Amino acid sequence: MLKLIIxxxxxxxxxxxxxxxxxxxxxxxxxxxxSSNAAGSPFGLxxxxxxxxxxxxxxxxxxxxKRRALAFLITLPTSRLQIYMAKIISGCIWILILTVPSSLAxxxxxxxxxxxxxxxxxxxxxxxxxxxxxxxxHGFGMLIGFFHERVWLIFLCFVAIVFYGVFxxxxxxxxxxxxxxxxxxxxxxxxLIHFKQMHT
Amino acid sequence: MENVIxxxxxxxxFGGKCVLExxxxxxxxxxxxxxxxxxxxxxxxxxxxxxxLDSPTAGTISILDKDPFELAPADRARIGYVAEGHHLIQDxxxxxxxxxxxxxxxxxxxQQFARLxxxxxxxxxxxxxxxxxxxxAQLNLSLALAIQPDILILDDPTLGLDxxxxxxxxxxxxxxxSSQNRTVLFSSHILSDVERIADRVGILIGRHLAVDCxxxxxxxxxxxxxxxxxxxxxxxxxxxxxxxxxxxxxELILTIANWDTIKxxxxxxxxxxxxxxxxxxxxxxxxxxSIQQEVSC
Numbered sequence: 018m019l020k021l022i023i024x025x026x027x028x029x030x031x032x033x034x035x036x037x038x039x040x041x042x043x044x045x046x047x048x049x050x051x052s053s054n055a056a057g058s059p060f061g062l063x064x065x066x067x068x069x070x071x072x073x074x075x076x077x078x079x080x081x082x083k084r085r086a087l088a089f090l091i092t093l094p095t096s097r098l099q100i101y102m103a104k105i106i107s108g109c110i111w112i113l114i115l116t117v118p119s120s121l122a123x124x125x126x127x128x129x130x131x132x133x134x135x136x137x138x139x140x141x142x143x144x145x146x147x148x149x150x151x152x153x154x155h156g157f158g159m160l161i162g163f164f165h166e167r168v169w170l171i172f173l174c175f176v177a178i179v180f181y182g183v184f185x186x187x188x189x190x191x192x193x194x195x196x197x198x199x200x201x202x203x204x205x206x207x208x209l210i211h212f213k214q215m216h217t
Numbered sequence: 218m219e220n221v222i223x224x225x226x227x228x229x230x231f232g233g234k235c236v237l238e239x240x241x242x243x244x245x246x247x248x249x250x251x252x253x254x255x256x257x258x259x260x261x262x263x264x265x266x267x268x269x270l271d272s273p274t275a276g277t278i279s280i281l282d283k284d285p286f287e288l289a290p291a292d293r294a295r296i297g298y299v300a301e302g303h304h305l306i307q308d309x310x311x312x313x314x315x316x317x318x319x320x321x322x323x324x325x326x327x328q329q330f331a332r333l334x335x336x337x338x339x340x341x342x343x344x345x346x347x348x349x350x351x352x353x354a355q356l357n358l359s360l361a362l363a364i365q366p367d368i369l370i371l372d373d374p375t376l377g378l379d380x381x382x383x384x385x386x387x388x389x390x391x392x393x394x395s396s397q398n399r400t401v402l403f404s405s406h407i408l409s410d411v412e413r414i415a416d417r418v419g420i421l422i423g424r425h426l427a428v429d430c431x432x433x434x435x436x437x438x439x440x441x442x443x444x445x446x447x448x449x450x451x452x453x454x455x456x457x458x459x460x461x462x463x464x465x466x467x468e469l470i471l472t473i474a475n476w477d478t479i480k481x482x483x484x485x486x487x488x489x490x491x492x493x494x495x496x497x498x499x500x501x502x503x504x505x506x507s508i509q510q511e512v513s514c
Contacts, residue, residue: 020317088300092293093318093321094321095290
């Protein structure tokens, strides 16, 4: 399994480097911008994160489908579950790389007097929600990426755009963490079921 | 002997088209099974379903007593597979691909792989896509053999190999089969290869597994005769299991399956002036069987 995770890192090395660079830049900007405007950054991430995570998830699976890597991997002493789990784990790590530095910078800000006390209290909740949102879109991206027919890809991307609008509305209206976790598990499960039955 | 591969009532549709119908096959451990069939007969589809790369429309498949889709990594480690067209990860370096296969294979045999490298001599520093078709075939074969499989499944493995590499591969395969009681299932268009390796053959014709028997038995049981009649060729020959018959220049050419003394006596009743047996190779048998009319699905 570890070898499969390492394979994902190497295959997606460019995306991991980009995530680290964006994340570092955001953290530095937050660290030096000690104003109350910084409290709004998680909401900016809410808009920015879904398409980015969707694209990362799609890249992970669609690249392997296109170059028939899955057909090769499946014939090696591994299982579809392990291949899929390696993708989820590397996806989680990618999301952490993307968000942890800026989250730490935000936490550091929240301890300062500049940050509104009410938002400080909500910060943990907001960050957990944000991680779950990113995982949901990563799972959705992985599911879409398994479809190699262009018609399906276009259709599912269209669904994603519609879902994006609805999703942002639900999140702003105040979705519970439990509800988001449920969507996340459901999407990863659907992806696994599809991958277990798909022809490679 | 234990069957390591069992297929029961297998049917496969692609869209609305029936590709395989009601296939039943059992392959005991230690058998070298040659799967034959014309292009589009369903050989690759059958092998892909055995590997869990495609699912059957109906029927069951078991390999090492398990559904191919449910094989655990430990079971996979016992199966070596070479796909038709050699689907390797094209943008990987050969060395990276080898490392990946090696790291995932608990039974990886370094000595065997080194031996194969000295035989095949493919470059390990190039990217897979830079290899020729023959070199990709050699790499794929080496990866499949290095894991020391109990079952080796080869889908047209010598496709793209030159004569020397093909002979080297065949010698390795014969060595592997005879020394370690491994089961080999392979399809090939080169029937002399099949004749050299297989001890049992199956022929897919018109979506069905029309022949499934020992190679020697097949050679003994299918006979071809050239019959000359002084009084003209009979309108109809009342014999069962005629694989093929043709009439040319006053001669009747008959290919008959399951040849025995009863059929010989029946044929004598037609009083042919001259009967000549035509020797048949596996290739001749395959062609005779393949020209049969297809049965509708």
